Amino acid sequence: VRLNEDDMEFDMIGIDAAIANSFRRILIAELPTMAIEKVLIANNTSIIQDEVLAHRLGLVPIRVDPRLFDYLSENDQPNEKNTVVFKLHVQCKRGSPRITVKSDALKWLPNGSELVKETRNATSDSSSKPETYTYFGCSQETIPEFVKNPIIPKYPDIIVAKLGPGQEIELEAHAVKGIGKTHAKWSPVATAWYRMLPEVVLLEDIEDDLAEELKSKCPVNVFDIEDLGKGRRRATVARPRACTLCRECIRGDDWEKRVALRRVKDHFIFTIESTGALPPEVLFTEAVKILEDKCERVITELS
Numbered sequence: 001v002r003l004n005e006d007d008m009e010f011d012m013i014g015i016d017a018a019i020a021n022s023f024r025r026i027l028i029a030e031l032p033t034m035a036i037e038k039v040l041i042a043n044n045t046s047i048i049q050d051e052v053l054a055h056r057l058g059l060v061p062i063r064v065d066p067r068l069f070d071y072l073s074e075n076d077q078p079n080e081k082n083t084v085v086f087k088l089h090v091q092c093k094r095g096s097p098r099i100t101v102k103s104d105a106l107k108w109l110p111n112g113s114e115l116v117k118e119t120r121n122a123t124s125d126s127s128s129k130p131e132t133y134t135y136f137g138c139s140q141e142t143i144p145e146f147v148k149n150p151i152i153p154k155y156p157d158i159i160v161a162k163l164g165p166g167q168e169i170e171l172e173a174h175a176v177k178g179i180g181k182t183h184a185k186w187s188p189v190a191t192a193w194y195r196m197l198p199e200v201v202l203l204e205d206i207e208d209d210l211a212e213e214l215k216s217k218c219p220v221n222v223f224d225i226e227d228l229g230k231g232r233r234r235a236t237v238a239r240p241r242a243c244t245l246c247r248e249c250i251r252g253d254d255w256e257k258r259v260a261l262r263r264v265k266d267h268f269i270f271t272i273e274s275t276g277a278l279p280p281e282v283l284f285t286e287a288v289k290i291l292e293d294k295c296e297r298v299i300t301e302l303s
Contacts, residue, residue, distance in 0.1 A: 007273040008280040012194070013266065020194050020268045026287045027192040029181040032066045033277045034084060035059075036185075038174040040115055040133060045167045053161060057088075057173050058185040060103045061154040061275040064175075066188075068145055072176045078113075078134040080143075084151055084175040085109040085134060092163035099163050104156035106173065110146070112136035115172050133174070154276030188283055190273040196263035198243035202235065204258055211235035214259070217249050241269070 002009040012020055039054035046053070064084060072082040086106040092099045112134035140146055161169060180187030200222060206214055207228075214235045215223045224238035243261070250256045272280040 001269075003281065005279065006276065007271065008284075009269065009271045011197070012268040012270050015266060015268070017265075017268075020270065022291055023270070023284070023287050024192045024194060026290050027189050027272060027283060028187055030179055030290055031188045031283060031286055032071075032177050032179050033186050033188040033275070034062045034064050034066050034069065034175045034177055035183075036062070036086070036173045037176045037178070040113075040172040040174070041170075042115065042172070043168055043170040046161050046163055046169055047167075048161050053169070053171075056160055057106075058183075060106070060158055060160070061277060062151065062175055063149075063154040063276055064151045065145065066177050066277060068143070069177045071178075078174060078176075080112065080136045080138055080140050082176060083112075083134055084140070085113050086173040086175065087114065087171075088160075088173065089168075089170045090163065091168040092165055094166045096165055098165070100159055101161045101163060101169065102156060103153040103158035103160060105160070106153055108140075108151045109172075110140040110151075113172060113174070133172070188275055188277055189280075190275050192270075192272045194268045194270040196265060197267040197269055198240055198245055199262040199264055200237045200240045200243055200249075201260040201262065202237060202258065203260055206235040206258055208233055210258075214249060214255075217251070218243075219246065219248060220244055222249070 001011065012023075036054075036058045039050075039057055041050050041053070044050055044053060048056075062084065069084075070076075070082045072078060076082060085108070087109050088101075088105050088107070090099070090101045090105050113132040115133055116130040117133060140151070163169065178186035211223075211225055211233050215221075215225055220239075220242045222237060222239050222243045224236050226234045226236045228234055245261055245263075247261065249259050250261065272283060274280045274283055278286075
């Protein structure tokens with residue numbers, strides 16, 4: 001019914017409500033995406049506490065395909081296949097007005113972490129490369145998918161913090177792959193929801209002044225007026241899909257005898273709003289694959 005870069009609306013017809021709800025739950029909790037998980041703060045003199053700043057960064061949607069990355073387990077080293085590194089360094093000079101730090105200040109580091117780990121080994125070779133918090137074997141810029149599409153926040157104008165004169169934030173943020181079941185920041189959808197198709201039925205012919213009254217009662221303009229000729233007019237149901245079942249049309253004397261509001265129990269209007277990592281139609285395709293895998297596992301166990 002509707003499809004654009006961030007959201008889509010489509011119909012699911014002839015299925016049970018449990019199936020529609022399965023897709024909704026998979027979209028919210030089981031589809032992977034990339035989100036900032038670890039924040040290494042080198043300097044933060046703003047009024048925002050470190051943990052609040054890290055939480056805000058974790059909720060910034062990252063425009064990157066999670067299917068290109070692996071999950072990072074406790075035993076894995078952060079590398080170019082499981083970690084995306086961002087740098088944020090913003091300073092408000094003394095004597096300058098307050099500045100707003102937005103998500104476009106996050107700069108992708110395709111070669112990995114630039115923060116050097118502290119080491120207690122004083123005998124280490126000074127000529128060797130300093131040890132950082134990631135172990136990239138190659139630059140992520142060499143990956144074909146990122147040559148023309150660098151990794152950036154989906155929306156550049158998300159407010160992260162505000163700095164006063166003399167305040168500074170310097171940090172490094174590491175994004176990893178995860179699912180919404182672990183934390184909401186990994187949910188690839190802002191929301192996924194469905195509703196049954198409304199069915200508006202006129203139980204009798206509603207004409208002339210009553211037709212005008214019925215049309216004016218509906219706040220979402222479901223009804224229209226049909227001209228029958230010779231000055232006669234009749235109400236018709238023109239846009240039943242727009243009905244929100246607010247019941248305004250059946251309030252008042254005898255209107256319940258004229259109009260019936262119903263729901264088609266096997267026809268669902270499904271809406272997906274993506275946070276931006278993947279288009280909504282791709283998210284639904286991936287949800288179908290996950291549900292198929294679940295069904296195959298159940299069949300295998302039963303057999």
